Amino acid sequence: MALLSKKDANLIKDPLADNNPITIQVLGICSALAITAELKASVVMAISVLFVLGVGNVVISLLRNIIPAKIRIIVQLVVVAALVIIVDQVLKAFAYDLSKTLSVFIGLIITNCIIMGRFEAFALGNGPWKSFLDGIGNALGYGVILVIVGFFRELLGSGTLFGMKVLGDPIAKTGLYSIGYENNGFMIIPPAALIVVGIIIWVQRSRNRALIEEA
């Protein structure tokens, strides 16, 4: 990490571990529940948020001295919405197949509280480069949790990863299914995501007790 000063590197590293947007700040839970039934959807959502948060943070940071405080939330919303629409249109024109898989999530990005949260808490008070790193770091922290949750939910719920049957065929009874294993249908419904996120939070806090909030 010679490219980045220690302080800058922390902007990326912190959200990945001890200041994770989902497990510590408890932001972005809504999308973590909704779209993590499949690993592929989780990865796609993580990449989309990475782009929007990275660019959005820079734009807000550049405008930070001229945005009127009274309407700053509206300005932030306009920036996110405009970015999201541009991404959507460009994908539709140049990568139509990809845009079909993404369409559900692109819209969801606008409502992702992590994005508004970072604009408000970081980009409005810091320079563009730092804001960019902060955006990337938080998007990665969000993405990591999404991928972990997606991995367990797809594996245990459907017996597949990225749509590939890794545990054998449940209908033809091959692989694990031949010895009586069954997919857990509970894993593909949203409450299961809450339980997986809960387990991650538990593991993380028992490894680093400093993270446990005072009751």
Place this chain on the structure above:
Amino acid sequence: MAINTEKNSYTVVFAVLMVVVVGSLLAFVASGLKPMITENQRFEKQQNILYAMGVNDNEGDSDVSFVPTTEVEEAFSKYITQQLVVNGTEASEKENAYLIEVQKELVKVKNGEEGELPLLVGEKDGEKYYIIPMYGKGLWDAIWGYISVDNNMVVKGVFFDHAGETPGLGANINQRFFMDDFKGESIMDGNTYEGIAVAKGNNDPLNNDKDDNQVDALAGATITGNGVTAMIKESLKLYKPYLQTLRTN
């Protein structure tokens, strides 16, 4: 900064400028990309229609691959022999009938107005396919698709797609394990119009029974499944008078 960003006049000017700038930017992007997007959507329609009549690039038993965009135009004119517009028991030819927006026409017809119901006739290996576009609603958003039947109203293939069903649940209506189940089902039960129901607990997960007008539902996607049932029933009903005239048994 010399400007006082707290002043009301500044706030108003900023808001107005922001709207104008962002608005023109988006309008510029949208109109610049529109021709490409329309073209992509036209290719997608052709790919979906061909998929419903079994013209695709599928490999293995879970793959859904369309004819590549670069070849779809050619394949479409090769396999689709007639493009018709159906009105009751009558059908007349119409150029590019596949581009008709089914969503609007279905609404018109249901309200008792005149609408154009497109029907495409395809031919592959000497067999005829009657391909009917469908449109309905799932849990969150629109669902649509194409269904191809033979002249006795037995399904030869389907294609479904959706705008925003839940990933991993309702979104699976465009997967092979769901779509392939429809093949061989009839939309008629003897002489009565039945449609095809997406049924829970029909004790036939492998779909061996082809006479029950039912396919096995997707777990956790009841409302999307009901949407598919309704879509098939409502859309095909309007074509039934014409399809009836083609029957040979």
